[in-house]
Amino acid sequence: xxxxxxxxxxxxxxxxxxxxxxxxxxxxxxxxxxxxxxxxxxxxxxxxxxxxxxxxxxxxxxxxxxxxxxxxxxxxxxxxxxxxxxxxxxxxxxxxxxxxxxxxxxxxxxxxxxxxxxxxxxxxxxxxxxxxxxxxxxxxxxxxxxxxxxxxxxxxxxxxxxxxxxxxxxxxxxxxxxxxxxxxxxxxxxxxxxxxxxxxxxxxxxxxxxxxxxxxxxxxxxxxxxxxxxxxxxxxxxxxxxxxxxxxxxxxxxxxxxxxxxxxxxxxxxxxxxxxxxxxxxxxxxxxxxxxxxxxxxxxxxxxxxxxxxxxxxxxxxxxxxxxxxxxxxxxxxxxxxxxxxxxxxxxxxxxxxxxxxxxxxxxxxxxxxxxxxxxxx
Amino acid sequence: xxxxxxxxxxxxxxxxxxxxxxxxxxxxxxxxxxxxxxxxxxxxxxxxxxxxxxxxxxxxxxxxxxxxxxxxxxxxxxxxxxxxxxxxxxxxxxxxxxxxxxxxxxxxxxxxxxxxxxxxxxx
Numbered sequence: 235x236x237x238x239x240x241x242x243x244x245x246x247x248x249x250x251x252x253x254x255x256x257x258x259x260x261x262x263x264x265x266x267x268x269x270x271x272x273x274x275x276x277x278x279x280x281x282x283x284x285x286x287x288x289x290x291x292x293x294x295x296x297x298x299x300x301x302x303x304x305x306x307x308x309x310x311x312x313x314x315x316x317x318x319x320x321x322x323x324x325x326x327x328x329x330x331x332x333x334x335x336x337x338x339x340x341x342x343x344x345x346x347x348x349x350x351x352x353x354x355x356x357x358x359x360x361x362x363x364x365x366x367x368x369x370x371x372x373x374x375x376x377x378x379x380x381x382x383x384x385x386x387x388x389x390x391x392x393x394x395x396x397x398x399x400x401x402x403x404x405x406x407x408x409x410x411x412x413x414x415x416x417x418x419x420x421x422x423x424x425x426x427x428x429x430x431x432x433x434x435x436x437x438x439x440x441x442x443x444x445x446x447x448x449x450x451x452x453x454x455x456x457x458x459x460x461x462x463x464x465x466x467x468x469x470x471x472x473x474x475x476x477x478x479x480x481x482x483x484x485x486x487x488x489x490x491x492x493x494x495x496x497x498x499x500x501x502x503x504x505x506x507x508x509x510x511x512x513x514x515x516x517x518x519x520x521x522x523x524x525x526x527x528x529x530x531x532x533x534x535x536x537x538x539x540x541x542x543x544x545x546x547x548x549x550x551x552x553x554x555x556x557x558x559x560x561x562x563x564x565x566x567x568x569x570x571x572x573x574x575x576x577x578x579x580x581x582x583x584x585x586x587x588x589x590x591x592x593x594x595x596x597x598x599x600x601x602x603x604x605x606x607x608x609x610x611x612x
Numbered sequence: 613x614x615x616x617x618x619x620x621x622x623x624x625x626x627x628x629x630x631x632x633x634x635x636x637x638x639x640x641x642x643x644x645x646x647x648x649x650x651x652x653x654x655x656x657x658x659x660x661x662x663x664x665x666x667x668x669x670x671x672x673x674x675x676x677x678x679x680x681x682x683x684x685x686x687x688x689x690x691x692x693x694x695x696x697x698x699x700x701x702x703x704x705x706x707x708x709x710x711x712x713x714x715x716x717x718x719x720x721x722x723x724x725x726x727x728x729x730x731x732x733x734x735x
Binding site for chain 1: 635636638663671675676677680681684690691704708710711716718720
């Protein structure tokens with residue numbers, strides 16, 4: 235039995251397929267990825283060049299951070315623009331945090347084109363491209379006296395005299411290690427690589443459930459500022475993930491665990507620390523009770539609606555329910571792909587009947603004689 | 613998986629079977645009727661829920677009539693009198709319902725098929 239088809243006719247198999255296809259439809263397009271890569275390479279080359287004023291501070295490391303680093307990007311819902319976060323890390327910097335911040339600005343201003351594209355953010359310098367793409371450059375120095383690999387110190391314009399601790403590389407490594415559990419278990423169980431179109435181009439289950447939660451958040455919150463931060467959702471999910479292999483079951487499980495953590499924490503709020511740097515509270519915006527209750531209300535509703543997918547009867551109704559969660563277009567596209575997968579299974583003679591007309595793709599039962607739908611339209 | 617029963621009886625020389633189909637876990641359940649007269653070809657109707665056009669008005673593809681799916685091509689002798697209904701007609705009807713539901717959801721019919729020569733109403 236071809237591994238691509240065998241679970242298509244089951245509830246969870248169909249949901250896993252549909253959710254994986256929704257993720258595929260949310261990934262940056264090839265054009266967007268190429269755009270991002272070429273902008274990043276040019277910026278990195280400019281910033282780390284030996285002529286750059288930053289070069290005086292030891293070897294420079296430039297690397298992406300955030301969703302691009304861990305493979306959890308989702309296309310923006312309402313904005314046309316998408317973005318890339320990256321770090322410029324110098325080996326040492328004896329000056330003040332704001333001096334390092336301004337050195338990054340200075341280097342970018344030395345470039346005739348970049349000079350006109352700059353916007354100061356709280357920690358990053360934003361380079362805004364004409365087509366709406368933007369790159370956020372975070373100047374940093376290797377953390378002094380800290381032995382955890384990847385630890386850096388970054389400026390913060392709201393507290394200009396202080397170095398803030400962070401560890402984006404450590405976080406990316408932690409996340410990928412957490413996500414690898416299920417992939418390894420899956421490879422061991424099947425002793426073969428997953429076909430690319432089923433495995434959403436080799437993304438792991440954890441990456442996919444992070445993308446689905448981010449998309450669910452985008453659909454629910456739109457542009458509103460109270461939306462929970464992506465880093466918080468990512469850390470929560472990676473922390474509670476248990477290596478479940480089914481995308482749907484993994485999403486249900488993670489949402490159940492987070493819901494119960496919220497209840498157990500009451501009357502206090504959840505605190506989501508950077509697993510690589512306990513100084514950094516990713517969830518500090520939840521000190522505002524309004525922001526926290528916006529998150530918890532959404533989480534409980536999202537969990538309820540994801541649970542409900544298990545019992546919805548009718549492909550049309552299921553598609554509508556997925557549309558309410560993740561967006562109508564991507565859900566219809568996913569269902570269309572599901573239809574085609576079933577048709578391919580039929581052509582490959584992998585669709586059989588079990589008992590009085592129960593259709594299965596999982597083997598057993600009786601073969602179904604060849605037929606062609608005919609007739610007219612009413 | 614549910615086992616859904618079919619009740620068959622012979623009425624004036626015609627086998628009439630009535631029962632429920634729920635072809636896959638994610639589909640709805642349909643009350644269907646299959647009739648077969650000796651020497652003739654089997655026909656099936658979807659009694660409930662009734663087949664419906666899409667909200668945009670597109671008619672249901674591959675039907676002989678408003679409630680009657682068409683799921684085999686008689687000219688190609690896809691149905692032969694020696695076939696058991698339970699392993700031919702009913703699975704074909706089940707597959708047809710799966711394609712119907714997908715068509716309702718997306719507007720695309722992915723069940724393949726042969727176009728009927730005459731337009732709807734001109735059979």
